[in-house]
Amino acid sequence: MRPVSIEDNDLIDALSRVISRHGFEGASLQMLSDAAGLKRASLYHRFPGGKAEILNAALDRAAERFEVMLAPAYEDADPTTRANALAKSIDGYYDGGSESCLIVAMSLDDDERRTMASPCINAWTSAFAKIATDSGTKPKAANERAVDLVAQIEGALVIASATGDTTPFARAMKRIPETLTSR
Amino acid sequence: MRPVSIEDNDLIDALSRVISRHGFEGASLQMLSDAAGLKRASLYHRFPGGKAEILNAALDRAAERFEVMLAPAYEDADPTTRANALAKSIDGYYDGGSESCLIVAMSLDDDERRTMASPCINAWTSAFAKIATDSGTKPKAANERAVDLVAQIEGALVIASATGDTTPFARAMKRIPETLTSR
DNA sequence: GTCTATACGACGATAGAC
DNA sequence: GTCTATCGTCGTATAGAC
Numbered sequence: 454m455r456p457v458s459i460e461d462n463d464l465i466d467a468l469s470r471v472i473s474r475h476g477f478e479g480a481s482l483q484m485l486s487d488a489a490g491l492k493r494a495s496l497y498h499r500f501p502g503g504k505a506e507i508l509n510a511a512l513d514r515a516a517e518r519f520e521v522m523l524a525p526a527y528e529d530a531d532p533t534t535r536a537n538a539l540a541k542s543i544d545g546y547y548d549g550g551s552e553s554c555l556i557v558a559m560s561l562d563d564d565e566r567r568t569m570a571s572p573c574i575n576a577w578t579s580a581f582a583k584i585a586t587d588s589g590t591k592p593k594a595a596n597e598r599a600v601d602l603v604a605q606i607e608g609a610l611v612i613a614s615a616t617g618d619t620t621p622f623a624r625a626m627k628r629i630p631e632t633l634t635s636r
Numbered sequence: 637m638r639p640v641s642i643e644d645n646d647l648i649d650a651l652s653r654v655i656s657r658h659g660f661e662g663a664s665l666q667m668l669s670d671a672a673g674l675k676r677a678s679l680y681h682r683f684p685g686g687k688a689e690i691l692n693a694a695l696d697r698a699a700e701r702f703e704v705m706l707a708p709a710y711e712d713a714d715p716t717t718r719a720n721a722l723a724k725s726i727d728g729y730y731d732g733g734s735e736s737c738l739i740v741a742m743s744l745d746d747d748e749r750r751t752m753a754s755p756c757i758n759a760w761t762s763a764f765a766k767i768a769t770d771s772g773t774k775p776k777a778a779n780e781r782a783v784d785l786v787a788q789i790e791g792a793l794v795i796a797s798a799t800g801d802t803t804p805f806a807r808a809m810k811r812i813p814e815t816l817t818s819r
Numbered sequence: 820g821t822c823t824a825t826a827c828g829a830c831g832a833t834a835g836a837c
Numbered sequence: 838g839t840c841t842a843t844c845g846t847c848g849t850a851t852a853g854a855c
Contacts, residue, residue, distance in 0.1 A: 474744070475661070475744060475745070475746075476661065476744045477662075478659065478661050478662035479660075479661035479662065479745065481848060482848065482850085483848075491822095492821070492823085493848095493849085493850080494821075494822065494823080494824095494850090494851080494852090495820070497849095497851075499820090503849065503850065504849075504850095553744075556794065556798060557740065557744070559798065560797040560798040561657070561658060561659045561736075561741055561744060561797075562662065567797060567798060568798060568800070574795065574798060574799060597803075597804075600801075600804050601788070601792075601804055601808070603791070603795065604791030604792045604794070604804045604808070605788050605791055606791065607790070607791035607794045607795065608787030608788055608789065608790035608791030608794070609784075609791070611740050611787070611790045611791070611794070612757065612783065612787050614743040614744075614750060615742065615750060615751060615753055615754050615757060616757060617751070618783075620780075621780075621783050664831090665832085666830080674838095674840095675839065675841085676830095676832085677832090677833080677839075677840065677841080677842095678838070678840070680831095680833075681838060686831065686832065
């Protein structure tokens, strides 16, 4: 199977980081082209639709990377093992809490764009809920616990960005297994 | 004592809401003047320093409003009573989770501005920690629990903004008393 | 496929009439 | 104290050479 790269993933990742860190409005083409190591006009060659298309590419790529990040939840192992692996995976994705989150960035945009990251939130919630239900938690309670855990992590990322303190994020990571596998 | 209003608080609140919802870069003078019901030039009469001064006013005002919001934590009552009152106060401040948070908005700005909301975070954390220590939790653990609870709430606000679902926020509010008063 | 050069609008900010 | 009018700059986007 051909896993893609019709468009350069490294390029999109660099662009995505700028958007995650500064928000869509805050991410100027100047910043984006600097991060990409390309001139503005060259970005338009890759993304004829301009910033909007860059954002879409970033969101598509985020969905892709999320799938990888969340994969441990769906492996063939007992819930605790999966929860531990998932926590490690998430911790790596956000580099111990020092990476900004595209979900947070999108939550500040115009009304049309504000909900564009909700598929990512749903995927994340589903992955957590899967482990919780596999641990014997009823679906409804599992879903609540799952969203709340996502919120905990998003909030920890905000705190880390605002204060530089990544310890709340670290505690959130540590709490993933116990939260998802306890009744 | 004269509690202020050298500058019109209602005006600043309207401006602050725009910044909280769109971020500092995303909040154009157009949006700000529309929300204020004043023309751009009139805003410059009130805030000669332009957007930067508006932001400072919004942050000062946020600190002021936070003090009011957090006041229940320091009243003369038992921890559980205070925790309940505080939860209600926070719930009102964020209108059940439908209001955006300036802290989240600031976390997306340039490096200079990114940490400008950390005093608010600290005040919030201290208020929570006070109740926790008064309930017999040791200072270090109380502080961790406090920041984590702030993160939980911030994350719930992000989720609400991104999906429209305010139930995680509602659960966070409900969890405040039990989190702060349990050992 | 990347570059330089440039068009054009929006934005932040200021001057000055009322 | 609010307005209209305007300035310079930056941001998005395009044209066209290499």
